[in-house]
Amino acid sequence: MHPVRKQRLILVLVLVGLSSAAVALVTYAMRNNMNYFYAPSAFAAGEVPFEKRIRAGGCVVPGSVVRAGDSLDVRFALTDGKAELEVVFDKILPDLFAEGEAAVVTGRLLQDGRVRADQVLAKHDENYTPPEVAESMAAEASCAGGAKI
Amino acid sequence: MAWQWFHRLGSPRWFYQKTSAWMPWLALASVLLIGAGSVWGLGFAPEDAKQGNSYRIIYIHVPAAFLALAGYYIMAISGAIGLIWKMKLSFVVMRAAAPIGAVLTFIALFTGAVWGKPTWGTYWVWDARITSMLILLFLYIGVIALARAFSREQVADKACALLALVGTVNIPIIYKSVDWWFTLHQPATIKFTEKSSIDPSMFYPLLTMIIGFYCLYAWTLMAHTREKILQREWRTSWVQQLMRGKSMTESKAG
Structure with missing residues (x-):
């Protein structure tokens, strides 16, 4: 895989990972209201x-x-x-x-x-x-x- | 080269020509499967012991909800491929998937409300399953709106892909909401790891409908993608040639 593409792939994975972690924390904090x-x-x-x-x-x-x-x-x-x-x-x-x-x-x-x-x-x-x-x-x-x- | 097939897949022209042959078969399969599934599910499957005939809405509700979730992954993964490989076709698929997903999500919500009134006693509740499904509808609408907010296609493609990717977190939440929290919506009936809690006489027509919806989804996605390819590539010689060829056969037929 081309290094530039690899870098973009990692960026995409980081984006998905971080946004998922953020939402997971919010839902965990609000678990009683869920x-x-x-x-x-x-x-x-x-x-x-x-x-x-x-x-x-x-x-x-x-x-x-x-x-x-x-x-x-x-x-x-x-x-x-x-x-x-x-x-x-x-x-x-x-x-x-x-x-x-x-x-x-x-x-x-x-x-x-x-x-x-x-x-x-x-x-x-x-x-x-x-x-x-x-x-x-x-x-x-x-x-x-x-x-x- | 290992990646050659992948890059060829990214060529709009190659995609357009390949799918020309698949389109009628997909259309035929969807008509047959959805037709057979509807007659089987609505006419021949037994009624439910508790709900009577109103349960038959699952033959629309469940396939639509399945495809609304699966279609979101198709949209988001296409967006990711577009971002990473700068593939034009991939963004076209992503943009085409958004309105189809929105319609399917709306169908799932609407049929659920129609079923909820006689079963639960209410059209709508703000429980985790129904609310997260409503968020899915807003995500789809968000992608559609974002695509139209930019005058430059490339900027719009990138923005839509980012929104679609961030939204993927909602899909496991929708799917597992009924297990993680107390909801009014019941847990999943069709299970992949254990025995499904639906009688086979009701399940086979449902399975037929689900496969039929998958075919219809594939057909609709391809039709939208092909249309967008022609719009985006109208300047290229192969589209010009194709259009000239079409108008010639049309004038001959007329």
């Missing part, structure tokens, strides 16, 4: 501020969804396998919201440790299965135990 939501264990550890607009995400604990008979009020628990977080909500849940499926809620952390949500989003997992196959897998919950959120 997360779209807090996991329930972050609430348990007291890392989440009270009465501020925050998001929480986790697996909806099977059997935890309780609906009020006379209104849209609903409460459920989210888990990441380490801790549980109780959520209260008073609007319509998305179609794909279900027990054993992941959900992300936006709202405020109340003093009693519950989250009052004003938005609930269903978080879809990466699995695509036809209905027959899903049935034969014995209706296995996709995030059971909250190991994966």
Whole structure:
């Protein structure tokens, strides 16, 4: 390789290397803000501020969804396998919201440790299965135990 | 000489003549693959157990997103080759790749929003995956805008190549964002190192679409590059000759 070209190649590599390093440092410094939501264990550890607009995400604990008979009020628990977080909500849940499926809620952390949500989003997992196959897998919950959120 | 083939590849004339033969085959392959993949994916693949029919948007969304990322590397590497070897053709490929990449990124974002509404319950969230994908769109638009900001082609080429190279850092971030941080977007379905989490009956039409999109991408990139070659080289004798030959056959046919 011609020495001039070699020099330009090194310059290009240095440019890419340095700009990548700069971005890597910035994203590392902002790693907490890069997360779209807090996991329930972050609430348990007291890392989440009270009465501020925050998001929480986790697996909806099977059997935890309780609906009020006379209104849209609903409460459920989210888990990441380490801790549980109780959520209260008073609007319509998305179609794909279900027990054993992941959900992300936006709202405020109340003093009693519950989250009052004003938005609930269903978080879809990466699995695509036809209905027959899903049935034969014995209706296995996709995030059971909250190991994966 | 080991580098001879490489320098010949850099000749716009050689590229134009070689690709003339490839263009119809690539066009045919893209039409067949995308046609077959669409009918297979939309008509014959089973519906998803949880999402029903709305999942079928992956047959557009995933191939477009794949090519939006791969196309960025094509643009940036072409820019690097242009900077290092001062190769005209390489810069032409880089400039041609920018609008195609922008369109593909937009398609990925748009189909994602359309799918997000019935699945998540919202069109848009500012999570790491979607935000980094939006940055990719801005990078592509930035390269297009920068190319038009200079009156001298050579200056524009260099500036675009530098921006494209700096932007490459975004590609691994987009790809790994779903693993590094909590995002609303789900992690990758098609995995290269382990079993993909999609049923084969849904995966094969998707694979057909992805290969079809690759062919279509190659065709579009070549068509754009060929057009730009003619624009840049119009003064040369081979382009003049080509144009004269074309107008002669056209007048004969007419």
